[in-house]
Amino acid sequence: MKPDVAEVWTWLDQVPDPEIPVISVVDLGIVRDVQWADDELCVAVTPTYSGCPATRVISMDIETALRDHGVDKLRITTRISPPWTTDWLSDKGRDRLTEYGIAPPRAAGGPAACPRCNSTNLDRISQFGSTPCKAHWRCKDCLEPFDYFKCI
Amino acid sequence: MHDNATFEFLCRMGDNTLVLGHRVSEWCGVSPVLEEDIALANTALDLIGQTQMWLGLAGDIEGKGRSADDLAMLRDVWDFRNLLLVEQPNGDFGQTLMRQFLFDAWHVRMLQALTGSSDKRIAEIAAKAVKEASYHVERSGDTVIGLGDGTAESHGRMQAALDLLWPYVGEMFICDDVDEAMKSAGIAPDPNDLRAGFDSHVTQVMTDATLLIPEDDFAHKGGKNGHRHSEHLGHMLTQMQWLQRAYPGASW
Numbered sequence: 298m299k300p301d302v303a304e305v306w307t308w309l310d311q312v313p314d315p316e317i318p319v320i321s322v323v324d325l326g327i328v329r330d331v332q333w334a335d336d337e338l339c340v341a342v343t344p345t346y347s348g349c350p351a352t353r354v355i356s357m358d359i360e361t362a363l364r365d366h367g368v369d370k371l372r373i374t375t376r377i378s379p380p381w382t383t384d385w386l387s388d389k390g391r392d393r394l395t396e397y398g399i400a401p402p403r404a405a406g407g408p409a410a411c412p413r414c415n416s417t418n419l420d421r422i423s424q425f426g427s428t429p430c431k432a433h434w435r436c437k438d439c440l441e442p443f444d445y446f447k448c449i
Numbered sequence: 450m451h452d453n454a455t456f457e458f459l460c461r462m463g464d465n466t467l468v469l470g471h472r473v474s475e476w477c478g479v480s481p482v483l484e485e486d487i488a489l490a491n492t493a494l495d496l497i498g499q500t501q502m503w504l505g506l507a508g509d510i511e512g513k514g515r516s517a518d519d520l521a522m523l524r525d526v527w528d529f530r531n532l533l534l535v536e537q538p539n540g541d542f543g544q545t546l547m548r549q550f551l552f553d554a555w556h557v558r559m560l561q562a563l564t565g566s567s568d569k570r571i572a573e574i575a576a577k578a579v580k581e582a583s584y585h586v587e588r589s590g591d592t593v594i595g596l597g598d599g600t601a602e603s604h605g606r607m608q609a610a611l612d613l614l615w616p617y618v619g620e621m622f623i624c625d626d627v628d629e630a631m632k633s634a635g636i637a638p639d640p641n642d643l644r645a646g647f648d649s650h651v652t653q654v655m656t657d658a659t660l661l662i663p664e665d666d667f668a669h670k671g672g673k674n675g676h677r678h679s680e681h682l683g684h685m686l687t688q689m690q691w692l693q694r695a696y697p698g699a700s701w
Binding site: 344346347348349350377378379380381422423424425426427429433447449 | 484485487488491492493494495496497498499501502573574576577578580581584587588
């Protein structure tokens with residue numbers, strides 16, 4: 298059995314990011330390539346941050362999902378160039394992040410608005426947050442802290 | 450000779466991030482406040498991730514089948530090629546951040562230069578790592594300014610940290626045989642070429658932090674060529690390598 302590459306992409310879009318389960322690994326932009334080499338399916342994955350501990354889990358989750366869909370011969374490779382950028386986050390992914398309470402990345406370097414109350418009266422607490430890809434901000438109107446997905 | 454020098458150079462890059470990454474990780478769970486604990490742990494994580502790439506490539510180029518883990522866990526002090534600066538103990542929080550800033554201000558420039566390396570593999574790793582180093586230096590610089598231009602207590606501690614660590618700055622810019630080989634092959638920059646940018650950046654931050662850079666430019670050396678590490682590295686390795694030394698090949 299050799300499913301179409303487009304179908305494989307839809308399967309991968311069902312694999313959640315292990316730390317931000319509302320978005321898929323495809324939304325995150327870390328699946329860089331899917332293609333068949335004879336009867337072997339080759340998937341290229343790029344790490345978000347070089348030390349991100351989720352990277353290995355993501356590769357395992359991808360492998361499990363594809364095997365569940367009947368792919369037997371499978372090779373997952375790590376591709377570091379070009380380096381991952383938040384520009385690769387999908388629009389769907391950005392919307393879901395906001396609904397989940399995480400402000401999506403912006404080129405301007407900070408969140409556009411509080412994901413809870415939409416206020417723009419914001420303050421950065423730290424460049425670092427609960428995972429390597431996030432920073433810690435707070436809203437000075439609703440007084441809630443929130444995560445901001447860093448722009449890199 | 451060329452591959453041997455490249456191996457040495459990659460060990461320098463990887464050992465810097467490994468040793469500093471381990472040092473910074475020693476703060477995990479004991480930092481002054483939660484946000485700083487998270488920031489330090491994330492910084493350590495980035496550095497150790499970069500180590501995987503540098504030492505992984507070093508092992509490939511060496512061609513003896515050594516993995517990044519083998520190089521990290523099974524070499525002894527005399528085979529480490531990190532700068533003396535990064536093996537210095539954490540001291541207080543201010544001293545840790547001062548060490549971090551001095552390293553970051555060099556690291557970000559070295560990585561920027563390496564993105565133009567004639568060795569594509571090195572350029573790719575640098576392009577990945579420089580993004581992380583850029584926000585490391587932003588944070589460590591801001592913290593040095595905040596603490597230096599803070600209370601009398603924090604100012605005094607930051608000045609003491611700068612006085613203590615400044616003699617370890619010079620080693621970053623020494624150009625030896627390995628650097629010459631890297632430079633002539635177009636693989637890495639002449640370390641001297643990074644000095645002017647480093648100096649202007651550090652001077653700006655220290656001025657904003659109301660701290661005085663020591664006038665004496667004496668430089669300790671012996672880390673990046675492995676000739677003479679400080680006593681601290683061996684003690685650190687007994688912690689870092691303990692598991693693989695006690696239970697060789699242990700995995701989970």
